[in-house]
Amino acid sequence: MNKKIKKVNKVSAVQKALENLRKYIDESNISVLPSEDEIANALGVSRLTLRESITILEKEGLVSRIQGKGTLINSFVTKLDNRIDSGSDVEGALRRHGHEVRFSVVNLYYKTANEYEKLQMQIEESNNDEILVIEKVLYASDEPVALYIDRIPAKNLKTDCEFNKEYFEPTIFPIVEKICDLSITHDVVKIIPFSCDEELAKLFNLNVNTPLITFDVLEYTRDGAVAMYNTEYYTGKMIDFTICRNVAYRYNH
Incomplete structure (x- = not known):
């Protein structure tokens, strides 16, 4: 990964994972998220917790999961204010x-x-x-x-x-x-x-x-x-x- 994802301190795992993922997406110049294993290890959470977090990001439109391509970042959505x-x-x-x-x-x-x-x-x-x-x-x-x-x-x-x-x-x-x-x-x-x-x-x-x-x-x-x-x-x-x-x-x- 070209930028470090901040590790989660366990308060509410999904909530903190979301917070750190949003910050990572906002600050990183990438079009596709790293693999599940890589992100889960960086965050210090389980793959199940990570999947819950990514599901929420997908509902918000920030990412799209496409079979064979991975989890794509919708860069235009990250620039929207006051949603x-x-x-x-x-x-x-x-x-x-x-x-x-x-x-x-x-x-x-x-x-x-x-x-x-x-x-x-x-x-x-x-x-x-x-x-x-x-x-x-x-x-x-x-x-x-x-x-x-x-x-x-x-x-x-x-x-x-x-x-x-x-x-x-x-x-x-x-x-x-x-x-x-x-x-x-x-x-x-x-x-x-x-x-x-x-x-x-x-x-x-x-x-x-x-x-x-x-x-x-x-x-x-x-x-x-x-x-x-x-x-x-x-x-x-x-x-x-x-x-x-x-x-x-x-x-x-």
Whole structure:
């Protein structure tokens, strides 16, 4: 191999193997992955763990396994930023384009969930419908480019938790897992049409009714419970998103 693959420290073997493989693919100027034995030995994992990792990379479109040719790297896919289908790294993309990135939590409060929020978060008890709301602005080179509104059912919070606005900067997921004692495994993203109201127009310095890129996101635990319901607003000034789809061609005769 023309570049060393970092060996895995055993935390979650598949997860760490994925992390190291993605880094290797990103930094290596190769078109085909080395053999399974060579990669498994370099990572310090079993071939079964490696195959699970490569299956995930194949689903993401990063590689293609072709009989007789090996595991090919789809180089065009490695250059895509902000992929909705595999979890976008908005902050990383902004930094790669030369921007200074920072978050600011502008609001942190409890409220009674409205009917739509109850429906999204599977809240059925009327006496247990309080939610914690975190409103956070993403800045790129001191310009506001995104607003995140994260909602957590208060019933999921551990009773001994103490936190303030700074506690939720910059990334919220490890914090939510800690204060709610759960693991987030999946999210479902819905892209919805939305135009700036007066409040958002003022925040983003846009005209009222300017279209925004808007996501409604449900974060799920492994057992299918909703851990968090988020709304994300992006101006489109410095951020766009892509989807990479594996296309299966079917011919009708």
